[in-house]
Amino acid sequence: MDAPIVAVENITKVFKDQISLPVRALTDVSFQIQEGEFVALCGPSGSGKTTLLNLIGCLDQPTRGKVFFDGEEISRLGQQALTRYRLEKIGFIFQDYNLIPTLTALENIEYVLWLQGIPSAQRRKRALVICERFGIAKLVTRRPPQLSRGQQQRAAVARAVIHKPRIVLGDELTANLDHKTGTELMDFLKELNREEKITFIYATHDPMIMARASRVIRLEDGQLVDDLRQY
Ligand SMILES: Nc1ncnc2c1ncn2[C@@H]1O[C@H](COP(=O)(O)OP(=O)(O)O)[C@@H](O)[C@H]1O
Ligand SMILES: [Mg+2]
Known part of the structure; x- marks a missing residue:
């Protein structure tokens, strides 16, 4: 077996x-992905x-223990190295989407590329390609408050994957979506997972969303109580 991407x-x-x-x-939580x-x-x-x-995404540091990404210990990296790691290797999808309300959907989606210093023409091209694929190309000039929740979520996913991260972390992705929009979103993430080999780790307490996972890790009171692969 290859070295785990996350340990x-x-x-x-x-x-x-x-x-x-x-x-x-x-x-005392331990597992490998x-x-x-x-x-x-x-x-x-x-x-x-x-x-x-947040610990896997390097947004916070553990009190004890270690986090590894691709064999490298990231839990003790300095600020600069951490920023690079977050910017290049990880995509985040937050519960409340965290889209910047004053930017258009397209500008939100391009944001990480802007942080990476990619020239504007190239940024725009990549963002438009991904919007097309996500079915939101016609909406990209709108700002987040003018989009439905499902559309905002798609924009948030587009923003999380545009830089081709190795892993995407999602927190209660579907919490504010109706059942149909939520399952469509999950099918879509699964497609990205299959086609681009992006590793997904997402928190949820929705049984429907759990059912779509290839593996379910369960926490109770801060302890790992179950770790099951499903087919
Ligand atoms: N910044 C914080 N300061 C103090 N307590 C926190 C903080 N973040 C989370 N907690 C506490 O840690 C526990 C786990 O929280 P959390 O990771 O948010 O759980 P979940 O996402 O499963 O709902 C909870 O008891 C929560 O109140
Ligand atoms: Mg939570």
Whole structure:
């Protein structure tokens, strides 16, 4: 078997600040994910899903334990290396989409390429190709508030994959979508997973969305309680 694309080793995360009691969000969690997997991260609200995604995405650091990407330990990288890693290797799809309301859909989708310093003509071309594929080409001059939730979600997915990341992390992707739009979105992500070999890790507590995963990792109270492959 190849080296895993993501490995978390004995991760513990405790949130501490000056005022409140410490909160233990994750306790000694370990697993490995191979390239091309389509993984659902499940568990009740408060079980640690978002915390875990943030650690894999290098948006936060573990209190104890290590996170590896492609064999390299990322949990202790410096700021600059982390920024590069996030920019090149990872796509994020957040629960509330995080589209920038003052930019058009197209500008939102191009944003990562802009951060990467790709020239504007090339950015635009790539963004238009992906919008065509995502069925939102006619809407790209609109700003997010003028799009339906399903359209906003497609724009958020387009933005997450435009730079051809190795993995895409999604947090409650379908939480605000109706059933049909939600399952369409998942089928679409699965297609990207098959065709481009992008590894997906997404948090959800929707059984329909879990059913589409090739593997389900379950958390309860910050601990990994189940890890099942499904076919
Ligand atoms: N920044 C934070 N500061 C303090 N506690 C936090 C913070 N983020 C999450 N938590 C706590 O960590 C636990 C796990 O939260 P979270 O990862 O958001 O769970 P989930 O995404 O499964 O709902 C919860 O008890 C939550 O209140
Ligand atoms: Mg969450």
